[in-house]
Amino acid sequence: MEAACSKISFVDAHIHLSDEEYSECVNEIVDEAKSSNVIALISNSVDLETSVKSLELAEQYPKIVFAALGIHPWNVNNLGDDELQKTLQLISEQRQNKALIAIGEIGLDNTYAKVLDRQLMVFNEMLRLAEKLGLPVIIHSRGTTTQIIEMLPSYNLQRVLLHWFSNPINALSKVVxxxxxxxxxxxxxxxxxxxxxxxxxxxxxxLTETDGPVRFSKPPFSGKRTTPAFIPTVVKAIAEIKKMNTADVTGQIIRNFEKFFGVKLN
Ligand SMILES: [Zn+2]
Structure with missing residues (x-):
């Protein structure tokens, strides 16, 4: 039995709220999140422009939207003049800003293997900065999870989040x-x-995430725009898999979020 009187809350630890596709409807997304009891959204960034935007959104919606700043591996080949340096500088300058809670989305993606050297250079700069500033990192590791897990111990990182971890499954023991x-x-x-x-x-x-705006063709999400309002469905699925009740699952996920990002949620 789930407790009827205690409010069950949820978190979206990875969404691209600064994405163009959400630009006309951020208010709506935040309202939808609130009415679904999703109490925290981390706006992940992919370049300098979205990093600035994520910070603005986190300041505009305090205590519900938080910003992760960084350069996504998909963007390393399209960086403007000094964009890497400017992004690193922005993160350093904003270190004391409570809206900034992580460096992300950063990482490596072997679908774009021809620019892997450049991806590695940007990733290394971001990891060094995370080390220096003591910030958590949110990592994209498509096709590169083993490589990333091998390289991370050479950095002094306190908190590492591998978002949308999918394989290889045997890397999970190292993760733990x-x-x-x-x-x-x-x-x-x-x-x-x-x-x-x-x-x-x-x-x-x-932790739970949407990675919105992505689209899925599979039910129950077919053809719908991804929003944080889907998080309760994700938690329900986790509860079934773990054979636990939803309130216990989401209670632990909220505690994980607070511990990982160093914030207290209301
Ligand atoms: Zn993402």
């Missing part, structure tokens, strides 16, 4: 050993691979 976190989203409801990851990861290492 190093006390890294992973975040999972809508595929928890329909993907056997992701459900297996969720089954194996201790709940204390797990």
């Amino acid at each position: 050993k190093e006390r890294y976190y992973i975040s999972e989203g809508l595929p928890t409801a329909f993907s056997n691979g992701i459900r297996e990851v969720v089954r194996r990861i201790p709940l204390t290492n797990l």
Whole structure:
């Protein structure tokens, strides 16, 4: 039985609220989140422009939107003059700003392997800055999880989140050993691979996300614009997999969020 009187809350630890596709409807998205009891959204950035935008959004919607700033591996080849330096500088300058809570989305993606050297250069700069400033990192590791997990111990990072962790499944033991976190989203409801990851990861290492705006063709999300209002469905799927009740699952996920990002949620 779930407690009827205690409010069940949710978090979206990875959304691209600064994405063009959301630009006309951020108010609506934040309202939808609130009415679904999603009490925190981390606006991840992909370049300098979205980093500035994420900070603005976090300042505009305090205590519900938080900013992660960084350069996504997909963007390393399209950086403008001094864009890397300017982004690093922005993060340093804003270190004391409560709206900024992580460096992300950063990482490596082997779909774009021809620019892997450049990805590595940008990733290394971001990790060095995270080390220096003591900020958590949110990492994209498509096709590169093993490589990333091998390189991370050479940095002095306190908090590492591998977002949308999918494979290889045997890397999970290292994730747990190093006390890294992973975040999972809508595929928890329909993907056997992701459900297996969720089954194996201790709940204390797990966060929830949408990675919006992405679109899924699978029910129950087919054809719908991704919003944080889908997070309760993700938590329900986690609860089924873990054979726990929703309130206990989301209670632990909220505690994980607070511990990982160093914020207290209302
Ligand atoms: Zn993302």
